Amino acid sequence: xxxxxTISREFGSGGRELGKRLSELLGYAYYxxxxxAAIAENKGMNESYVEKLTESQAMKSVPMHFRSSLxxxxxxxxxxxxxxxxxxxxxxxIARTGKNCVIVGRNADVLxxxxxxxxxxxxxxxxxxxxxxxxxxxxxxKLSRKEMERRIRAIDKGRAQARQIVTDIAWGDRTAYxxxxxxxxxxxxxxxxxxxGIANCWFERRENDTVIGSL
Amino acid sequence: xxxxxTISREFGSGGRELGKRLSELLGYAYYxxxxxAAIAENKGMNESYVEKLTESQAMKSVPMHFRSSLxxxxxxxxxxxxxxxxxxxxxxxIARTGKNCVIVGRNADVLxxxxxxxxxxxxxxxxxxxxxxxxxxxxxxKLSRKEMERRIRAIDKGRAQARQIVTDIAWGDRTAYxxxxxxxxxxxxxxxxxxxGIANCWFERRENDTVIGSL
Numbered sequence: 001x002x003x004x005x006t007i008s009r010e011f012g013s014g015g016r017e018l019g020k021r022l023s024e025l026l027g028y029a030y031y032x033x034x035x036x037a038a039i040a041e042n043k044g045m046n047e048s049y050v051e052k053l054t055e056s057q058a059m060k061s062v063p064m065h066f067r068s069s070l071x072x073x074x075x076x077x078x079x080x081x082x083x084x085x086x087x088x089x090x091x092x093x094i095a096r097t098g099k100n101c102v103i104v105g106r107n108a109d110v111l112x113x114x115x116x117x118x119x120x121x122x123x124x125x126x127x128x129x130x131x132x133x134x135x136x137x138x139x140x141x142k143l144s145r146k147e148m149e150r151r152i153r154a155i156d157k158g159r160a161q162a163r164q165i166v167t168d169i170a171w172g173d174r175t176a177y178x179x180x181x182x183x184x185x186x187x188x189x190x191x192x193x194x195x196x197g198i199a200n201c202w203f204e205r206r207e208n209d210t211v212i213g214s215l
Numbered sequence: 216x217x218x219x220x221t222i223s224r225e226f227g228s229g230g231r232e233l234g235k236r237l238s239e240l241l242g243y244a245y246y247x248x249x250x251x252a253a254i255a256e257n258k259g260m261n262e263s264y265v266e267k268l269t270e271s272q273a274m275k276s277v278p279m280h281f282r283s284s285l286x287x288x289x290x291x292x293x294x295x296x297x298x299x300x301x302x303x304x305x306x307x308x309i310a311r312t313g314k315n316c317v318i319v320g321r322n323a324d325v326l327x328x329x330x331x332x333x334x335x336x337x338x339x340x341x342x343x344x345x346x347x348x349x350x351x352x353x354x355x356x357k358l359s360r361k362e363m364e365r366r367i368r369a370i371d372k373g374r375a376q377a378r379q380i381v382t383d384i385a386w387g388d389r390t391a392y393x394x395x396x397x398x399x400x401x402x403x404x405x406x407x408x409x410x411x412g413i414a415n416c417w418f419e420r421r422e423n424d425t426v427i428g429s430l
């Protein structure tokens with residue numbers, strides 16, 4: 001059976017880095033922005049527009065004059081729904097390839113429930129997330145700590161909202177994942193092999209055991 | 216530096232079994248009901264009374280005629296405060312022994328913050344917890360599934376309340392722990408060595424690194 005690791009993550013927690021390292025350690029395919037790119041290509045749209053509408057707080061990312069019009073709001077809602085349906089198709093197509101993979105974000109844990117993925121949630125305390133984001137920010141996107149914190153909260157709020165479309169179980173709810181790891185006091189390079197070991201062990205159990213399926 | 220693993224856990228999640236196994240694998244001392252026994256001895260009280268007042272929903276466990284009297288309510292509140300202070304002393308005394316240990320429950324993660332413990336939260340989905348509790352229930356405490364679910368929720372509510380006395384950070388908040396593990400699809404015997412490995416690696420990092428301390 002195909003082995004899929006899904007990673008849900010707070011913005012700035014290093015979930016993407018952990019996912020990338022897991023895919024390298026395990027020799028799995030890796031999907032993250034690749035999903036956005038596929039949706040954009042299929043729909044003939046700009047990638048950053050797709051990213052905003054599928055994961056961030058959609059309405060906040062749309063110009064004010066557009067949001068203030070009710071018909072505009074409805075149109076955006078429709079556009080978002082279309083893109084989320086396309087995202088679902090892209091993720092299901094990944095599962096049909098049958099290749100072991102790591103998928104970061106996009107509620108793949110819920111969408112691919114039938115493939116029994118190993119579900120990881122990656123978080124960190126706010127100070128660690130701000131530090132990580134400030135270190136990685138480009139010269140043209142220097143924000144103050146306060147602005148960075150607002151940005152992190154807004155992005156995570158958008159992720160929690162996008163999740164509500166596919167499941168009633170809240171984003172980050174500890175029982176919805178096999179493991180929730182706080183990266184604040186870790187070097188992710190050190191952490192990754194241990195998480196890979198746990199995932200491997202879980203997959204072996206799943207393959208030897210038909211009892212699984214309650215999560 | 217002393218190595219302390221603290222385990223916070225949902226009732227029925229197997230946190231106690233995981234703690235016991237970690238202590239055996241690592242050769243650490245193990246504290247769980249030992250803490251209640253010490254408080255009971257120091258205060259000359261019954262263990263189950265101490266257990267109820269320090270961890271469960273105190274007022275619910277007190278007879279109705281007693282609860283209905285305001286002075287009784289105040290007396291119980293005072294008794295609970297006294298016991299929680301005694302519990303704090305017992306836990307601090309454990310830390311002063313300097314011996315590596317696993318401590319289950321009793322907000323030891325917060326009380327021993329200065330000793331930089333490795334903080335684990337153990338959870339499981341409700342079905343798995345009910346199953347585990349039903350399997351372990353004695354002949355004299357057979358509850359229906361519905362009753363067991365109510366019992367689990369009540370005990371965890373009491374734990375969440377007891378935590379509010381020592382910290383503003385909610386019980387189970389993912390960023391308050393290094394790792395949150397859902398035991399629903401695991402054999403705890405298989406899981407324990409992997410968690411022990413992660414804790415060991417974290418302690419080694421802590422001992423080689425003065426940066427830690429943000430959590």
